[in-house]
Amino acid sequence: MTGLLLEVFIYLAAAVIAVPLAKRFGLGSVLGYLVAGVIIGPVLGLVGSQESVTIQHYAEFGVVMMLFLVGLELEPAMLWRMRSRLLGLGGLQVSISAGLFAAIAWQFGLDWRTAVAVGLLLSLSSTAIVLQTFQEKGLNKSEGARSAFSVLLFQDIAVIPMLALIPLLAIPELMSGAALAADDGHHDMSLVAGLSGWMHAAVILLSIAAVVVAGHFLTRPLFGFIASTGLREAFTAAALMLVIGIALLMNLVGLSPALGTFLAGVVLANSEFRHELESDIEPFKGLLLGLFFITVGAGVQFALLVDEVGLVISLTLGVIVLKAAVLFVLALVFGVRRADGWLFTLSLAQAGEFGFVLISYASQTKVLPDDLVPVLLLVVALSMFLTPLLFIAFDRLVLPRYASNTEDRESDKIDDRGPVIIAGSGRFGQIVNRMLRANQVPTVVLERSPEQIDNMREVNIKSYFGDATRPDLLLAAGIEEASLFVIAIDGEEQTLALTKHLKHAHPQLKVLARAYDRGHLYALREAGADWVVSETYHSALQLGQQALRALDYHPFRAHNLTAAFDEAESKGRDALYEQWLKKDEDENFGRGFQSLYIELEEALHGLMLYDRDDGHSRSERGWTPPPKDYAASLVADPGLGKADGSDTD
Amino acid sequence: MSARRILVLFAHPSPARSEINRHLASLAREHPYASFVDLYAEYPNYRVDIDREQQRLCEHDVIVFLFPLYWYSTPALLKEWQDLVLEYGFAYGREGTALAGKYFICACSAGGPGAAYDASGYNHHSLRELLIPLEQTATLCHMRPLPPFALFGSRTAVEEGRRDEHLRAFSGLLDHLATKPLDAWLQSEACTVNELLSLSSGETPP
Numbered sequence: 084m085t086g087l088l089l090e091v092f093i094y095l096a097a098a099v100i101a102v103p104l105a106k107r108f109g110l111g112s113v114l115g116y117l118v119a120g121v122i123i124g125p126v127l128g129l130v131g132s133q134e135s136v137t138i139q140h141y142a143e144f145g146v147v148m149m150l151f152l153v154g155l156e157l158e159p160a161m162l163w164r165m166r167s168r169l170l171g172l173g174g175l176q177v178s179i180s181a182g183l184f185a186a187i188a189w190q191f192g193l194d195w196r197t198a199v200a201v202g203l204l205l206s207l208s209s210t211a212i213v214l215q216t217f218q219e220k221g222l223n224k225s226e227g228a229r230s231a232f233s234v235l236l237f238q239d240i241a242v243i244p245m246l247a248l249i250p251l252l253a254i255p256e257l258m259s260g261a262a263l264a265a266d267d268g269h270h271d272m273s274l275v276a277g278l279s280g281w282m283h284a285a286v287i288l289l290s291i292a293a294v295v296v297a298g299h300f301l302t303r304p305l306f307g308f309i310a311s312t313g314l315r316e317a318f319t320a321a322a323l324m325l326v327i328g329i330a331l332l333m334n335l336v337g338l339s340p341a342l343g344t345f346l347a348g349v350v351l352a353n354s355e356f357r358h359e360l361e362s363d364i365e366p367f368k369g370l371l372l373g374l375f376f377i378t379v380g381a382g383v384q385f386a387l388l389v390d391e392v393g394l395v396i397s398l399t400l401g402v403i404v405l406k407a408a409v410l411f412v413l414a415l416v417f418g419v420r421r422a423d424g425w426l427f428t429l430s431l432a433q434a435g436e437f438g439f440v441l442i443s444y445a446s447q448t449k450v451l452p453d454d455l456v457p458v459l460l461l462v463v464a465l466s467m468f469l470t471p472l473l474f475i476a477f478d479r480l481v482l483p484r485y486a487s488n489t490e491d492r493e494s495d496k497i498d499d500r501g502p503v504i505i506a507g508s509g510r511f512g513q514i515v516n517r518m519l520r521a522n523q524v525p526t527v528v529l530e531r532s533p534e535q536i537d538n539m540r541e542v543n544i545k546s547y548f549g550d551a552t553r554p555d556l557l558l559a560a561g562i563e564e565a566s567l568f569v570i571a572i573d574g575e576e577q578t579l580a581l582t583k584h585l586k587h588a589h590p591q592l593k594v595l596a597r598a599y600d601r602g603h604l605y606a607l608r609e610a611g612a613d614w615v616v617s618e619t620y621h622s623a624l625q626l627g628q629q630a631l632r633a634l635d636y637h638p639f640r641a642h643n644l645t646a647a648f649d650e651a652e653s654k655g656r657d658a659l660y661e662q663w664l665k666k667d668e669d670e671n672f673g674r675g676f677q678s679l680y681i682e683l684e685e686a687l688h689g690l691m692l693y694d695r696d697d698g699h700s701r702s703e704r705g706w707t708p709p710p711k712d713y714a715a716s717l718v719a720d721p722g723l724g725k726a727d728g729s730d731t732d
Numbered sequence: 733m734s735a736r737r738i739l740v741l742f743a744h745p746s747p748a749r750s751e752i753n754r755h756l757a758s759l760a761r762e763h764p765y766a767s768f769v770d771l772y773a774e775y776p777n778y779r780v781d782i783d784r785e786q787q788r789l790c791e792h793d794v795i796v797f798l799f800p801l802y803w804y805s806t807p808a809l810l811k812e813w814q815d816l817v818l819e820y821g822f823a824y825g826r827e828g829t830a831l832a833g834k835y836f837i838c839a840c841s842a843g844g845p846g847a848a849y850d851a852s853g854y855n856h857h858s859l860r861e862l863l864i865p866l867e868q869t870a871t872l873c874h875m876r877p878l879p880p881f882a883l884f885g886s887r888t889a890v891e892e893g894r895r896d897e898h899l900r901a902f903s904g905l906l907d908h909l910a911t912k913p914l915d916a917w918l919q920s921e922a923c924t925v926n927e928l929l930s931l932s933s934g935e936t937p938p
Contacts, residue, residue, distance in 0.1 A: 709825060716825050717872065
């Protein structure tokens with residue numbers, strides 16, 4: 084017991100220390116786990132490969148859960164939408180890479196079956212590292228990332244047939260006299276032992292049918308019943324039971340547990356319990372998968388790396404270069420161009436975590452000879468370690484080149500002229516533009532993103548490619564005849580610089596600008612913008628008003644409170660601006676600004692609270708009834724009115 | 733007597749379509765004795781600034797409502813203006829004497845012909861009768877209401893060549909309000925002040 088606890092403690096401690104550090108250095112959690120494994124294994128020798136075997140069995144369950152989650156994500160509708168890229172890009176990438184690697188491995192004298200397995204496992208890339216990096220770098224929405232995502236999705240799905248295929252590649256010579264069917268030699272139970280071939284096939288088909296049918300018809304009432312009890316842990320238990328039960332069934336009939344849970348995931352992808360299941364399984368998956376990567380790290384044979392450093396490194400670089408070449412060609416063929424093409428090429432050039440899964444699976448099923456396994460593990464791990472370098476190369480070498488190429492791209496010839504020039508047709512500028520166009524006001528729109536221009540063209544809104552901060556382009560856009568300029572480009576500095584330029588070079592222009600926040604607003608105002616709006620201010624007001632309405636304020640009252648807030652805010656804004664102008668050199672906002680802000684904020688609260696006073700209040704304006712006894716005071720005053728003979732009551 | 737200061741409160745929600753009021757408005761805007769306020773331009777959101785409006789009222793001796801007649805009354809914003817600005821304790825009530833003694837007049841355009849504003853016409857009442865709520869409001873606010881200044885048949889005034897004449901009359905009205913005695917108008921039972929304008933342009937009978 085103590086031994087087990089100690090071991091678990093070492094693993095967890097390694098994860099707790101290494102993963103946050105790895106993330107801090109921008110390496111991502113997968114690499115963090117691998118490093119943790121390397122440190123407790125080959126470096127410190129805290130865990131030997133022998134004890135790791137037990138833990139490895141638990142760890143492999145992380146893979147099973149990951150596949151369940153992958154299955155859950157596979158909504159048929161989404162797959163259908165992505166079908167061309169998924170099959171085209173993904174299918175070609177996996178088959179061409181796998182084919183090339185297998186051919187090369189075969190050339191190097193490996194058995195053809197081993198070569199096929201090597202080809203398959205090297206063709207996969209690291210979903211975990213790549214998606215996380217996209218997210219961290221905010222590249223998710225780019226064309227390159229979307230293409231990469233479809234390839235990764237295809238790879239994740241392709242793992243399933245690979246897991247099914249690999250046992251068929253088993254090489255009899257590698258088998259000792261041991262059992263032929265067992266996939267890791269640890270099964271003492273089997274439903275299919277001793278069955279004839281067709282009986283075996285029938286049992287397998289029945290099991291799969293059971294998973295599909297039960298998943299479709301039984302899980303809903305079961306989960307519905309458990310959910311209705313409101314016991315969260317019961318639901319978690321049920322989710323775990325489902326995954327473990329399917330894995331067990333698959334083991335019993337000699338199929339891959341990962342395959343079974345993946346199938347179950349797909350069956351449940353459209354279920355209303357999908358998100359609940361996902362969030363329940365996710366932590367277990369994360370932990371067990373982490374454990375899996377640690378065991379992989381712990382299994383790295385440093386001695387081998389040192390002995391064969393040249394071989395390992397050249398193999399790793401070879402893998403990366405070859406994959407990159409395949410990806411680059413595919414990017415060209417599929418029209419993923421320029422920076423997006425490079426992102427696609429560089430992000431997917433490493434081998435992935437599924438490679439580890441396939442290595443251990445292929446080694447258990449005697450497809451890979453034992454001496455090849457540590458080399459492959461090193462190659463896959465090293466290529467993953469090099470991934471951040473590839474992203475750095477993208478940032479440093481590719482992006483600047485295309486940024487300057489953007490400048491080089493011929494700006495569109497501008498054949499429209501209009502009294503209004505709008506810089507930027509993103510989510511802000513396009514609304515301004517639509518509003519003006521709807522009122523037959525001719526506009527000239529300048530936009531820096533070709534993608535955005537194409538998007539707008541699709542809905543028949545014309546904009547011109549060009550950088551609005553370039554004076555020559557502004558002249559081409561007819562700035563000398565324009566009377567109004569709307570700045571809706573991203574980037575606080577660019578907006579400010581453009582405002583200054585416009586007010587300096589074209590003083591006749593009215594400049595309307597969008598500010599990022601309060602400080603930016605003041606800076607733009609100081610730069611001479613005629614009207615500045617904070618980009619989120621008015622939508623926040625609208626939402627605030629809606630919030631009051633949702634709290635049962637009368638709509639008209641909510642409207643008036645919103646307007647009163649706006650009026651107070653505008654007045655306060657002017658006062659704060661005066662204060663801001665006096666800001667100290669070293670401080671962005673001086674102390675005076677702060678206290679003024681607090682003061683205005685209190686005044687605002689007071690203004691909103693006036694309404695609480697009952698009865699007649701002169702400070703609460705707007706439809707306040709006169710006092711209850713007011714009519715008595717209306718008796719005509721002889722000194723007034725009567726004098727000129729007019730009628731009074 | 734020093735000239736009276738005139739406040740023209742103009743209310744037209746769509747001046748771009750206006751054929752008459754727009755011109756009356758620009759005339760008032762230029763007039764040396766008048767302060768001109770375009771209410772729909774200042775308060776497009778109907779958020780009337782009560783303090784500011786009351787301040788303006790206090791600074792003037794004659795209050796002119798300039799508007800097209802909508803359903804026998806003012807456009808909505810001018811009604812809103814009344815509801816908010818003519819506050820209890822300011823314009824009426826025991827202490828509400830801020831407007832005492834000021835003159836009040838409506839300058840409005842009516843779509844229907846003059847004959848329609850008659851007991852025998854389809855409106856059954858004279859314009860002055862129809863504007864009694866405004867007149868009474870002014871009275872309750874201790875102001876001195878004058879008969880309205882009006883243009884009938886305003887939709888066809890341009891075609892019939894009556895606009896220039898009306899503009900001249902409005903200019904005369906503003907001059908008169910600024911500088912002439914108003915007692916005769918005040919006591920008149922006339923349906924509109926237009927009838928009295930020619931009278932006053934000559935020598936006012938004692």
